[in-house]
Amino acid sequence: MYSWRRLREKLFTGSVIALSLLAIAPVLHLIATVFVNGLTVIAEAGLGFFTGLPPTPLSRELGGIAPSIAGTLLMTALSLPVTVLLGLFAAILTTEFPKNPLSVAIDAVAKSLASIPTIAVSMIVYTLVVIPMRGFSALAGAVALTIVALPYAYTYFSIALRSVPSTYREAAFAVAMSRWGTVTRVFIPIARRSVVVGVLMTMARVMGETAALLFTAGRFRAGVVLSPVAPADSIPLLIFDYILSPYALWHRVAWGATALLLLAYMVVFLATKLVVKEVKL
Amino acid sequence: MRRSAIIVMLIAVTVVIIATYSILQIYGGSREPLPSATSTPTPTITASTNTQLQGVVLQGAGATFVYPQISEWAKRFQERYGIQINYQSVGSGAGQSMFFQKVVDFGCSDPPLSRDTWLKYNGSVLQVPWLFGPVVLVYNIPELPKSTALRLDAIAIAKIYKGEIRYWNDEYVKGLNPDIAHLLPNKEIVAVYRSDSSGTTELFTTFLYKASGGVWTKDLVGKSISWPVEATGRGVGGKGNEGVTQNVMQIPYSIGYVEWSYAIKNNLSIAAIKNAAGNFVLPMRETLEEALKNAKIPTSPLDDFSGIVDSVIYVAGEKSYPILGPTHIILWRSYDNPKKVEALKLFLKWVAEEGYNHIVEGYVAPPQSVKELLIKAANEIVSQ
Amino acid sequence: MVSVVKPSKRDKLFFLSLLPLSVSLLAILILSVTTIVLRSLDSFQHFGFQLITSSVWNPEKEVYGLLAPIIGSLATSALAVLTALVLSLPLSIMIAEYLRGFAKSVVSSVVELMGGMPTIIYAVWASQYLVPFLKQLAMEPLHRALPFIPLFSCRPITGFSIFAAGIAIGISIVPYVTALILEAYQSIPMMYREACYGIGATKYETVRVMISLARPAIIAALILGFARALGETTIAVATVGNSMYLSSCLFAPGYTVSALIASQFANAYLYQYAETVLYSSILVVVVTAIALSFYGSTTIVRWRSRIVV
Numbered sequence: 024m025y026s027w028r029r030l031r032e033k034l035f036t037g038s039v040i041a042l043s044l045l046a047i048a049p050v051l052h053l054i055a056t057v058f059v060n061g062l063t064v065i066a067e068a069g070l071g072f073f074t075g076l077p078p079t080p081l082s083r084e085l086g087g088i089a090p091s092i093a094g095t096l097l098m099t100a101l102s103l104p105v106t107v108l109l110g111l112f113a114a115i116l117t118t119e120f121p122k123n124p125l126s127v128a129i130d131a132v133a134k135s136l137a138s139i140p141t142i143a144v145s146m147i148v149y150t151l152v153v154i155p156m157r158g159f160s161a162l163a164g165a166v167a168l169t170i171v172a173l174p175y176a177y178t179y180f181s182i183a184l185r186s187v188p189s190t191y192r193e194a195a196f197a198v199a200m201s202r203w204g205t206v207t208r209v210f211i212p213i214a215r216r217s218v219v220v221g222v223l224m225t226m227a228r229v230m231g232e233t234a235a236l237l238f239t240a241g242r243f244r245a246g247v248v249l250s251p252v253a254p255a256d257s258i259p260l261l262i263f264d265y266i267l268s269p270y271a272l273w274h275r276v277a278w279g280a281t282a283l284l285l286l287a288y289m290v291v292f293l294a295t296k297l298v299v300k301e302v303k304l
Numbered sequence: 305m306r307r308s309a310i311i312v313m314l315i316a317v318t319v320v321i322i323a324t325y326s327i328l329q330i331y332g333g334s335r336e337p338l339p340s341a342t343s344t345p346t347p348t349i350t351a352s353t354n355t356q357l358q359g360v361v362l363q364g365a366g367a368t369f370v371y372p373q374i375s376e377w378a379k380r381f382q383e384r385y386g387i388q389i390n391y392q393s394v395g396s397g398a399g400q401s402m403f404f405q406k407v408v409d410f411g412c413s414d415p416p417l418s419r420d421t422w423l424k425y426n427g428s429v430l431q432v433p434w435l436f437g438p439v440v441l442v443y444n445i446p447e448l449p450k451s452t453a454l455r456l457d458a459i460a461i462a463k464i465y466k467g468e469i470r471y472w473n474d475e476y477v478k479g480l481n482p483d484i485a486h487l488l489p490n491k492e493i494v495a496v497y498r499s500d501s502s503g504t505t506e507l508f509t510t511f512l513y514k515a516s517g518g519v520w521t522k523d524l525v526g527k528s529i530s531w532p533v534e535a536t537g538r539g540v541g542g543k544g545n546e547g548v549t550q551n552v553m554q555i556p557y558s559i560g561y562v563e564w565s566y567a568i569k570n571n572l573s574i575a576a577i578k579n580a581a582g583n584f585v586l587p588m589r590e591t592l593e594e595a596l597k598n599a600k601i602p603t604s605p606l607d608d609f610s611g612i613v614d615s616v617i618y619v620a621g622e623k624s625y626p627i628l629g630p631t632h633i634i635l636w637r638s639y640d641n642p643k644k645v646e647a648l649k650l651f652l653k654w655v656a657e658e659g660y661n662h663i664v665e666g667y668v669a670p671p672q673s674v675k676e677l678l679i680k681a682a683n684e685i686v687s688q
Numbered sequence: 689m690v691s692v693v694k695p696s697k698r699d700k701l702f703f704l705s706l707l708p709l710s711v712s713l714l715a716i717l718i719l720s721v722t723t724i725v726l727r728s729l730d731s732f733q734h735f736g737f738q739l740i741t742s743s744v745w746n747p748e749k750e751v752y753g754l755l756a757p758i759i760g761s762l763a764t765s766a767l768a769v770l771t772a773l774v775l776s777l778p779l780s781i782m783i784a785e786y787l788r789g790f791a792k793s794v795v796s797s798v799v800e801l802m803g804g805m806p807t808i809i810y811a812v813w814a815s816q817y818l819v820p821f822l823k824q825l826a827m828e829p830l831h832r833a834l835p836f837i838p839l840f841s842c843r844p845i846t847g848f849s850i851f852a853a854g855i856a857i858g859i860s861i862v863p864y865v866t867a868l869i870l871e872a873y874q875s876i877p878m879m880y881r882e883a884c885y886g887i888g889a890t891k892y893e894t895v896r897v898m899i900s901l902a903r904p905a906i907i908a909a910l911i912l913g914f915a916r917a918l919g920e921t922t923i924a925v926a927t928v929g930n931s932m933y934l935s936s937c938l939f940a941p942g943y944t945v946s947a948l949i950a951s952q953f954a955n956a957y958l959y960q961y962a963e964t965v966l967y968s969s970i971l972v973v974v975v976t977a978i979a980l981s982f983y984g985s986t987t988i989v990r991w992r993s994r995i996v997v
């Protein structure tokens with residue numbers, strides 16, 4: 024090999040490695056700083072961080088983010104089943120009837136829905152739900168979250184279902200299984216790990232969504248209330264408000280909440296990794 | 305076939321049940337939350353005769369100015385009566401907006417309703433200027449010692465925010481500050497303003513218009529304006545009093561306008577402003593009370609308050625601070641929910657009798673006439 | 689395998705039972721787009737083209753010009769895509785060509801982790817760490833060294849700028865673009881790679897051939913990344929500076945459409961035209977994003993069918 028060819032090879036390898044490290048470095052730095060800043064706050068606030076109310080800007084103690092945790096859990100519980108149901112059914116439709124114009128439309132629509140900025144979803148839900156309901160609510164927040172998460176849920180589920188080879192479908196028809204039977208007793212069990220991954224990733228998305236809740240959930244931080252028609256708060260919303268404020272105390276609470284959110288997200292992510300071994304033909 | 309049909313029917317039934325429940329909740333009119341599933345760790349509620357009001361939640365939204373005070377009041381009020389008050393600090397404009405759309409129970413706005421708006425809702429809204437506070441000019445000039453305050457007048461400030469005065473060591477600014485003129489650096493001034501619709505902005509721009517003798521024109525007065533300095537690239541917008549405070553703290557050689565409590569709590573340098581009598585005054589209890597002396601406060605919460613701002617800004621008085629402003633609570637005269645009505649009446653009365661003993665640093669207790677207004681307003685609210 | 693037989697009654701029942709819940713996807717999109725279009729009609733009628741030729745936000749006088757946020761959205765997304773290109777391509781090559789086994793799965797997992805991360809976490813980190821970092825190490829040196837280039841001609845005051853927002857959003861779309869590029873790269877049939885090695889090409893030369901084969905898909909991936917970046921809100925609000933100032937300088941604070949809405953929607957009701965103007969700005973973004981997504985995904989699908997030999 025000519026020496027400049029060898030040199031070029033070495034340069035190439037070097038720059039690929041360097042740029043790849045540069046690509047990963049921010050996220051590693053992010054994880055490190057969030058944990059360093061946030062865990063010290065949580066350690067200082069102790070268990071009270073999970074059960075207490077947020078502090079007033081001028082107070083001395085750290086308080087807690089109980090209303091936000093409760094709100095996040097409530098809105099996730101409200102929106103996840105609906106999202107999963109709608110996404111799953113749509114995925115089943117498009118897998119079972121791929122040539123049907125409706126399926127093609129749904130496929131295209133799912134991609135388009137993902138392109139709508141989440142802040143637009145917030146505006147729309149404000150106009151269509153919050154104003155008629157005369158108030159902010161966890162329900163409005165859950166509706167917004169569902170709209171945001173639907174395209175992702177649909178995509179995960181349709182990839183999951185499509186990954187099952189169609190020979191299974193033919194085998195099921197050969198033993199005179201009904202179409203619903205094929206779906207529920209053959210496809211979903213085979214793809215169940217991917218479906219579970221889909222559910223978990225949808226949950227992660229719903230938990231971490233901020234913009235969709237800006238005008239819908241209501242920022243309710245005065246106490247823990249678990250009703251769907253009352254205003255609620257969520258962890259990302261709290262982080263958003265507090266990090267944009269000038270109070271040092273609130274900044275610390277925001278870091279703590281960010282660390283908590285990151286931890287929760289990583290737990291969900293690890294769960295998907297443990298579940299993921301698929302059935303391969 | 306049997307099994308899948310059953311599953312489909314079960315799903316359909318569940319969906320129908322959820323839908324019915326939600327629809328009933330939405331249009332059934334009841335918007336109260338279920339009793340808290342987990343108890344909040346506040347001190348146990350002292351005996352009160354209004355136990356049936358416990359768990360009622362009042363929703364408010366509006367000015368960022370009043371937020372530190374409201375959070376203090378809300379905490380004490382909750383300890384006393386178990387009624388929770390949730391306040392979203394989103395700005396006077398957003399607060400009025402949410403109030404008129406009826407998504408919150410009360411709004412807080414620094415400026416009162418404009419005359420046009422008041423005419424539109426005449427008879428159905430109540431306003432009370434329940435707090436007063438100064439708008440202060442804060443600055444971040446590392447070279448200046450903390451012991452001396454920078455002196456500014458409306459003309460200088462107007463020119464800074466129009467982009468006409470560019471450097472801290474401009475001749476005009478030096479002329480106002482002969483003692484520290486040599487310390488003023490040759491750095492560009494960064495002007496911080498509110499990016500959202502803000503009552504603080506309205507108070508600040510009203511002052512500039514009144515006091516700058518034509519430099520700041522009437523069309524530049526309002527809650528949300530187009531700042532001339534923005535076009536020079538030396539302007540920065542901050543969201544809420546919080547955002548402006550944060551920006552001034554972080555940007556050297558910047559200047560901004562915020563409510564006094566934000567400046568105090570974050571240890572910012574405050575400028576001394578030239579008042580109508582020609583003296584440079586800092587915000588202090590005496591200077592604020594002097595400005596309040598001539599406030600034109602209407603006698604009924606149903607009245608038009610739009611003249612109040614003019615009567616407290618840039619008023620006569622040797623020691624009066626020129627940029628004082630009210631903040632108003634805005635309520636409907638009638639609400640659907642009787643429990644809410646009771647809770648609101650209780651809150652207003654509590655503020656008039658008890659709340660004013662716990663004023664947070666940076667705010668000024670209003671004159672006696674306001675306490676009476678609050679009680680009057682409390683009596684006016686009825687349930688539909 | 690086209691079905692020539694008429695669908696049986698059972699098939700029809702099955703289809704019908706799936707219909708209500710799956711059509712909801714369609715219904716939601718139609719409802720959303722209809723709401724946006726209906727709510728923005730007012731502003732188009734009243735303001736016409738003036739809306740996009742000036743940059744001003746003065747609701748008290750009902751004067752609006754959306755040029756700054758629209759250009760801001762386009763500029764930040766373009767910058768984001770550039771960042772993503774510079775970072776994703778090497779990362780994909782790294783994962784596809786250089787890593788095996790445990791290292792490969794670890795790096796892939798890290799990329800997947802980045803991909804699903806709630807954007808608020810990115811926003812917090814970017815506003816507290818990335819922006820000061822960029823200001824000191826990128827913006828100020830560039831401004832001092834090359835002030836004659838209009839892109840770098842203004843002094844970075846706070847660091848919050850189109851530049852910072854672009855880079856921050858770029859970092860957040862790296863996983864998405866990497867996944868797309870990897871998928872495309874891995875669907876190129878083995879025989880091309882085998883052919884290259886067979887004639888004694890080095891890794892660099894092989895990769896060059898593979899990349900040129902995958903070029904349409906890579907470009908499509910970047911277009912999809914652009915559409916994704918257009919819709920980004922939280923990171924934009926935290927880093928773009930929130931100013932209607934429009935200039936050619938990257939270091940000046942600016943606005944994106946999402947950031948404008950986040951700041952102004954809550955007070956919009958007070959003014960007559962504010963809300964409808966905001967809706968029209970989002971309409972512009974939505975239409976652009978949808979059009980780009982369509983173009984991107986159809987390109988990839990078409991490429992995939994051509995590449996398989």
